[in-house]
Amino acid sequence: MPMTEESAPRLLVVDDEPNIRELLSVSLRFSGFEVVAAASGRDALESAERDPPDLVILDVMLPDLDGFQVARRLRESRQVPILFLTARDALQDKVTGLTLGGDDYVTKPFSLEEVVARIRSVLRRTRGDTPSAARYRVGDLELNEDAHEVRRAGRLIELSPTEYKLLRYLMLNSGRVLSKAQILDRVWNYDFAGQHGIVESYVSFLRHKLESQGPRMIYTVRGLGYILREPHEGD
Amino acid sequence: MPMTEESAPRLLVVDDEPNIRELLSVSLRFSGFEVVAAASGRDALESAERDPPDLVILDVMLPDLDGFQVARRLRESRQVPILFLTARDALQDKVTGLTLGGDDYVTKPFSLEEVVARIRSVLRRTRGDTPSAARYRVGDLELNEDAHEVRRAGRLIELSPTEYKLLRYLMLNSGRVLSKAQILDRVWNYDFAGQHGIVESYVSFLRHKLESQGPRMIYTVRGLGYILREPHEGD
DNA sequence: CGCGCTCGTGACCGGGCTGTTACCAAGGCT
């Protein structure tokens, strides 16, 4: 979802695994950010000094320096928010303290939807222009990021985590057709190896919950994918 | 919990341990304060003269000067409230009596929730704009900081210290989802190394006490954390 | 010195979420 504001936030992606680095770089760039990548802690520090980013996405497992050391060194010169990447089961104890300075963390394997959402959240908090107001709306459908609530025509709708992520993706791209492949790549974890039938299932779930008392909002575009939009006459 | 008032209070953090200094600086800044840090008594005095703070957070164990000496010297030029940091077992007698001048103290290892609450309390008393009224309320749930009392629908609820701190944090952030990591970082002491299962336990305790005779107020958001909010129809 | 309360951990249990499959419906093409 290309962003429209004047100056795109500058991100520094730090990960030694080329696949992950590339995945993040490409898709974050596509999401409207300006992205610089580094493969090691030293490269990261060097790059950050040469070209200070607005936010750093930092794998905690790096070959040369520990991610936390990199974080400390990064902040010596300048206050910069960090989104940590960490293995799911690794070191819960080391995780403590990560959420304090407006920082946050995401566990591997992550979904890009999750990463982008966290980046937006952290930038919103630290830039602090709008104290806290992450709300998206399409027609009478409303999504509140802080409370993690979805309402249609004011009525609360309970969603599972995956349903929520899927809906957020659809809403952020309302009026645009999204293919099942795009949705899979974006909403599901990058290591997901399943069939794309799962997308159909979850679209079905969402339709049930969203459209049980109201006109259709998720339309099928045969051979292409799905589009979320405000209903207009003739549907 | 970014604060929204026009001019953020200016804090001077004085501690020789870099980790603690950094921890306090970052998280207090994030809590909406303007923060300057000093690593020694001399630095503190110098900084305070150059740039007078609204409150000083002062470790009593400093390499060069005793914390109390620093306090005295600070007060020579200007009356400024002080929040002392002290080791748990050290010098209770010397510390008591400090609370007379509007000062207060917190023992190490502290929880950030505690530090922020004390700072707010001291500033409230010394600024004296609002004589003394720290009450938070969510629905029919009421928390009185001065009396350290919690009531639901007027009925008094007895809480342990940890339960109280947890509830205060939830109430100050009502309507926002808080992850277990955030809660651990903020409510538990900074040296806490346990698992986040403890948060679940304490949420369970709170639910027992708060919701024994009334609708649910602490909601679980699967995969994310907890949110405290007024119950609304459809739950 | 001992009693009791509170904090913290580990284990067990239950529920709901996830992902697959199978069957059915609808659309399109020839």
Added chain:
DNA sequence: AGCCTTGGTAACAGCCCGGTCACGAGCGCG
């Protein structure tokens, strides 16, 4: 019109997550 492809939905099983309970340790208080 009929066939074939594509999508929708429902049902199901496995599993992960969270809730609660129970036990143990530490501490303060009597």
